[in-house]
Amino acid sequence: MLTPKQGRWLRKSHKWLTLFLGAQLLIWLISGLYMVLMDIDYIHGDHLVDDSRLTLDASQLTISPETILSRYPEATRLELLPTALGPVYKLNLTGKPLYLSGRDGEPLEPLSQQAAMKIAARLYPGNLSGASAELLTESTPAEVGGRHLPLWQINLNDAFDSRLYISASSGELVTKRHDFWRLFDVMWMLHIMDYETRENVHNPLLSGFSLLALLTALSGALLLLIAFKRGKEEPA
Amino acid sequence: MRLSMINARSLHRILALIVGAQLIIWTLTGLAFNLIDDPLLDANALRAKPEKAQLISPQVTLAEITAQLTGSGTKQIDLKRVELNTLLGRPIYRIKTSSGNHAFWADTGEAVNLNREQLTRLAKQSYRGEAIFSEPILDEAAAQRYGGNPAFYRIDTHDERHTQIFIDGQSGQVKAHENLGSELKQLLFMLHFIDYYPDNGVSFNHLATRLIAFAALLLGLSGTWVLVRKLAAGDYISWQLISRASKKESKLTLLSPDGELLENIILAPGNLLDNLNHDRNRIASQCGGGGHCGMCRVRFVDQAPKATPEERARLKEELLAQGIRLSCQHNGHQGKLALTSRAQLRYWQKAQAEAEPALNPAQAPLVNESSPLE
Structure with a gap:
């Protein structure tokens, strides 16, 4: 051998x-x-978000997709998204996306801290009483990656330093991170x-x-x- | 063998037997991921992105579509997301609800269910190369793999890399391109993750994967323990031996089992077995110096070193007391060593004869024709 x-x-x-x-x-x-x-x-942080209750409320949709399209005929794609602040239209125009309120069709105002916390409270299944929010405008944290500014960083201040990142321009959840992910x-x-x-x-x-x-x-x-x-x- | 005698080296050997093959698979597939360029493992090199066309105004309103979804109005449907897009030159609604995904033509309000001609057109739109497209083939396995609707089709292109295009006929979405490269990638993942039933995509959170990974870590830790012990014992580098060797003062004396002088051997850095065998095979060993076969035993005539766990597992107490040790377990020793059996002596004699045939009449070269004896 x-x-x-x-x-x-x-x-x-x-x-x-x-x-x-x-x-x-x-x-x-x-x-x-x-x-x-x-x-x-778990690593992806699915336990930090429960969006099953987040649905499009037709009663809040006071402006139809057809009307939006007639205002922005150059759009190549239209999406209707549920957020904790009501339905939002996302339009793909040449260059970058445009977010419009589903209530009045006006471009969304940058998210206030209060609104960001309201969205976080709707997404997070636990208690948010100890959480804090910080608006990031200079640079995207390395743990998020890509370009998503301006961005609300919601610190849950729990044992695993869990954070939700919410786009300040659309109100969409960008990502969630915690120590096990890190x-x-x-x-x-x-x-x-x-x-x-x-x-x-x-x-x-x-x-x-x-x-x-x-x-x-x-x-x-x-x-x-x-x-x-x-x-x-x-x-x- | 008592449980306490299962030393780190035995554990390492047994674990290697269990997970050795997977370790080779891990290193091979890891190396493949490292060395093979991404485009070679990717089926999307010839995939074309859908054209960005200006949206066509829908003739059927979203309200009418949702009314259609809720049917007679008795059941509640939760809308999760709505998309208005263009497919094959027509406006299309794609609607995600709590019960699933739906697609409707926004010009007629009909549910999307692509026919063969539409499927083929869509496949051609999504492909940038030259190819012959097969008829759409219903593919249930792919539908399951990609979580698509029952009307899930595969179109073969018969190109060089056997590209296959997968389309969900009820959403009008090109779900994937696959080819030999992406199949190889899938295979590599399957092997690396030990996921031999990747029906729902490859995953690495299986019990089998976890158990093997755990056993492999134990293999690594037991190996580390052996390594640290060897380092501490000067098996890698022994300054004492190096300094002795440089002065050429270090010799060991080999004796027969009866204590007769056999030879003097100049020591070099390395373990005793290597020293005894470096120019000829004086001592037999079957495990190559792993401390397991027990064949390389010698008797330390003067002071015997402390026995290692391998020796305590292999040699009886009385042998240890006589100063018998395994030569693979100790560094070069300046002093007297004796062989321990007749068999070992015969082995040594054979090695001497093979190394210096002239000294052995039985193996002396044949006398040639010019010999004066002729």
Whole structure:
């Protein structure tokens, strides 16, 4: 199967490969375990939002889609969305979306703090008494990504630092974040070894380590061919 | 073997047997994700975005459509979202309610149910390459995969990468393009996530995945423990051995089981088994130095080092008391070592004979024709 020399050589390769890779191998195993143990819906923060009660109230819709379309004939798409503040029209015009009130068809005013909290209260299934709101206008937090400014950050001030992010221009929920999501993000970064953008799985550092990890796994697997062998009991 | 004797190395070996194959799969598929360019794993390279056309004013009002949805008016329907868009040059309402998704032509008020010609036109609109399009084929499995309506169709393009276009005939939406590349990606995910029934998309929160990931972590931790122990024991680098070797003063003396001198061996950095076997195979070993087979045992004539857990698991107490240890478990030793059995002595003799055939008459080269003996 394996000559004694091959066996010793394999064992040495495995020994030195694991010395150099050990830390990253453990990081892969720990981050992988964390990611499979944590329910992905929970990580996405689905427990922070219950929009099942959020429906379009036809009685509040005092202006019809046809009327809106006659005012903005250049629109390429029209959507009608339920928000805690009543129905909202979202129009795709050349460039960026336009949000109009479903009550009077006028462009939405930027959301006040009170309105943002009202929306959060409608979405969050728990108690919001300890929550605070902050209007973000300068830069989108890294944990949100993309461009969504201006943005209301609703801090639930709970044990996991949960936050709802609500667009101040449309009243739509942009995203929700909590500490387990943040830890998941760190685990993902460690798993793919992209410490800058946390999204490039094609980085050369990962290539090098993966290749060596493959050699480690293969040398380990080959060692299994001899690892369980026992010599005969001989009198000393 | 008593439970307490299951040392880190045994645990590592047993766990490797259980999750070893998956570790190779993880590293291979991880490497594939890392090395293969995204477009090669993506079926959307030839997918065209729907054209952005100016909306056509609907001839049927939203109120009429919702009235149609509620039927006779007895049942309550919760509207979640309404969209007005353009499909195949006609206005279309797409309505999400608490009971599902619906689509209606906004010019006639009829529920959307695309015919074959419309399905093919839509498929062609969504594809930028040159291809021959098959007839639309009802595809129940795909409907389940993409959460579509029962009228869910697949259109094959017969292009180079076997692109298939999936369309929900009742929403008029092109749900997906698939091809050999996206199938490979799906396969890689399935293998990496250990999700062999990915009917509803690939997921990694399964019990099997969790158990294997946990076992793999234990494998890593037991391996780390072995590694740390080896580091501490100077198995990787021993400054003492290096300094001795540089002065060329370090030798071990190998004795037969009866205590007769066999040879002196100059020590190099590394464990005792490697030292004994570095130029010829003096000592047999079947596990390559894992402390498991027990064949590389030697007797320390003077002071024996402290026994490792592997040795305590493998060697009886009386052998340990005699100074018998496994040579793979200790560093190069300056002093006297004795073989422990006749069998070991025969093995050593064989190694000597193979290494220096001239010394052994039985294996001496054949006498050639020019020999004076002729």
